[in-house]
Amino acid sequence: MFTPTYVAQQIINGVNLGSMYALIAIGLTMVYGLLRLINFAHGDLLMLGAYLGLLLVSAAFTPLILTLFIPMLAIGFVGILVERLAYRPLRGAPEVTMLITSLAVSSIIENSMVMTVTAQPRAFNLPAGVNQLHTVAGVSFSTLDALTVGLSVALMAALTLYVRNTRTGIAMRAAAENLRAARLMGIDINRVVMVAFFLGSMLAAAAGWLWAAKYSTVEPFMGFLPGLKAFVAAVIGGIGVIPGAVLGGYLLGFAEIFFVGFLPPAYSGYRDAFVFALLLLILLIRPNGILGASTEERA
Amino acid sequence: MSRAMDGVRRVDINGAARNLLVGCAYVALLATLLWLAQSTLNNYYLRILAVIGINIILTVSLNLTNGFAGDFSLGIAAFMSIGAYTAALLSLPVAMKTASFPGLPAWLQATSIPFLPATIAGGVMAAIAAVIVGLPVLRLRGHYLAVATLGLMVIVRVVANNWQDVTRGARGINGIPPLSNIWWTFGWAVLTIYVVWMVVHSPYGRAMIAIREDWLAAQARGVNVLRTRLLAFVLSAFFAGVAGALYAHLITAITPSSFSFVITFNIVVMLVVGGMGSITGSVIGAVLLTLLPEGLRQVETALAVGGTPLYGLSQIIIALLAALVMIFRRQGLFGGREIRLPGMVER
Numbered sequence: 001m002f003t004p005t006y007v008a009q010q011i012i013n014g015v016n017l018g019s020m021y022a023l024i025a026i027g028l029t030m031v032y033g034l035l036r037l038i039n040f041a042h043g044d045l046l047m048l049g050a051y052l053g054l055l056l057v058s059a060a061f062t063p064l065i066l067t068l069f070i071p072m073l074a075i076g077f078v079g080i081l082v083e084r085l086a087y088r089p090l091r092g093a094p095e096v097t098m099l100i101t102s103l104a105v106s107s108i109i110e111n112s113m114v115m116t117v118t119a120q121p122r123a124f125n126l127p128a129g130v131n132q133l134h135t136v137a138g139v140s141f142s143t144l145d146a147l148t149v150g151l152s153v154a155l156m157a158a159l160t161l162y163v164r165n166t167r168t169g170i171a172m173r174a175a176a177e178n179l180r181a182a183r184l185m186g187i188d189i190n191r192v193v194m195v196a197f198f199l200g201s202m203l204a205a206a207a208g209w210l211w212a213a214k215y216s217t218v219e220p221f222m223g224f225l226p227g228l229k230a231f232v233a234a235v236i237g238g239i240g241v242i243p244g245a246v247l248g249g250y251l252l253g254f255a256e257i258f259f260v261g262f263l264p265p266a267y268s269g270y271r272d273a274f275v276f277a278l279l280l281l282i283l284l285i286r287p288n289g290i291l292g293a294s295t296e297e298r299a
Numbered sequence: 300m301s302r303a304m305d306g307v308r309r310v311d312i313n314g315a316a317r318n319l320l321v322g323c324a325y326v327a328l329l330a331t332l333l334w335l336a337q338s339t340l341n342n343y344y345l346r347i348l349a350v351i352g353i354n355i356i357l358t359v360s361l362n363l364t365n366g367f368a369g370d371f372s373l374g375i376a377a378f379m380s381i382g383a384y385t386a387a388l389l390s391l392p393v394a395m396k397t398a399s400f401p402g403l404p405a406w407l408q409a410t411s412i413p414f415l416p417a418t419i420a421g422g423v424m425a426a427i428a429a430v431i432v433g434l435p436v437l438r439l440r441g442h443y444l445a446v447a448t449l450g451l452m453v454i455v456r457v458v459a460n461n462w463q464d465v466t467r468g469a470r471g472i473n474g475i476p477p478l479s480n481i482w483w484t485f486g487w488a489v490l491t492i493y494v495v496w497m498v499v500h501s502p503y504g505r506a507m508i509a510i511r512e513d514w515l516a517a518q519a520r521g522v523n524v525l526r527t528r529l530l531a532f533v534l535s536a537f538f539a540g541v542a543g544a545l546y547a548h549l550i551t552a553i554t555p556s557s558f559s560f561v562i563t564f565n566i567v568v569m570l571v572v573g574g575m576g577s578i579t580g581s582v583i584g585a586v587l588l589t590l591l592p593e594g595l596r597q598v599e600t601a602l603a604v605g606g607t608p609l610y611g612l613s614q615i616i617i618a619l620l621a622a623l624v625m626i627f628r629r630q631g632l633f634g635g636r637e638i639r640l641p642g643m644v645e646r
Contacts, residue, residue: 276450
């Protein structure tokens, strides 16, 4: 049953799902690294990106790639706006106040969509060519799958270069390592946080577009589960470090696909439960994740 | 050391005895009011009243974890769901079980127990789930508990959807005996308040507050951090399970999606509006924020655009309230202080 082709197919699916998790997890891990905030509103920016993409796609906006780039840019600014209005007034407050605020922001965004466009799921249909299947050596993938992986890798490479080489990028890594010391060195924390929110939200919007295209549907609560799972991915890789988010995203993508693909079909309904059981396991045996520095304090 | 340490001075025995007496008087007053409500209000209002009792249980017990121990659990929906399913499966009449649950284990199919033990069993199952989640997570600093408990919610929903033999999957369980009423919910609410109050004013409670204020200092003074946090978390899960059981026997039909994240979020808002670390604040938050959405639902319908009510509006207002409280009055209405009831001696 598990022929090489079948295994290769599962690997393709895993890379595909993992790419999307990685894109989402990067934004979560950047914000957590800087502010120790689990940003529950992150998944909702993904949803907004998908809706904006749907708006442009159904208006037959061309070229197609712009229906992806425009939402990315727009949602990047939405991310900045959310940080400015909701999180910045709480700088220096106990972590839990920001956590509650992010839950509130998430609820406000979701229900604003329910109020304006209703909770009715909508079809997200791309032009026919994009979903065309290619078969190489018995393994099939669509143009969209190739786009997902290619684009994700390109975006992540660009982000890595940015964080490694630019002044703001270096400042960001410094602030993630030690916020207070970075501030004493004259780093403008507000600016760094703003850039982190912009980049993270941009990647979330890209993931939202790709997610909607893959599953051909959008609805106001679609961001909840991917956002939560991406956080699990970030924890697996080591929260706070960007390469960790990427690694965790791909590992989680593989784990989830393999769970469904290589176990008897009766188990496949438990796919989401498996992801969170994995979180508990990771927190039990390696709470700092794979690439995380072992700084986590324990009781 | 902190605001919450005010008002926990030594009590002499006479003071404690007096408080007990005055407390009994308040319970008698509450009973009279409930009796009055029972004989004057219609079923719609009685049901809202019963839900208020359930929300008081949930908010006051959540306060133990999120207010006093300084953790952040988002497990309300998960624990309610576990409690609801457990209690419903135990209290359903045997005839109904044989008809609707052919796949149920024989011993369970042949048992049907009264409401009170079924409710307690619901609480115990929720508490067991809390131990499983709490043990790996509560050793760590940071708010991993928030994500882990949300994960538990997903796990519970997935299991409820897939474990056909026991939960009937997406069809859910219906025909649950309508045993719950204002007497049960307020009885449990009073018990919850009493237990949480006693715990908070015991050495365990001091340890919780100490951990919240300064984890390292508490540990250095010999506080068993894991055990104390776990106690708070498991106890609040027990009461959430009880609340779920009460709720199931109030609405008489449950499905895997009955206990959604919205419930968890609304209870958190009740808690933060009342003020984390204030038991009386939790009670008032629960009452206000159960009534508010009921009122807002009328507004949603009144503002109907082209025949469809403005769904989402009431949830936006609740969320906005939470965000505004966090930004402008972080300590909530009561800021961790208790309202002193007349006649009670300060402890």
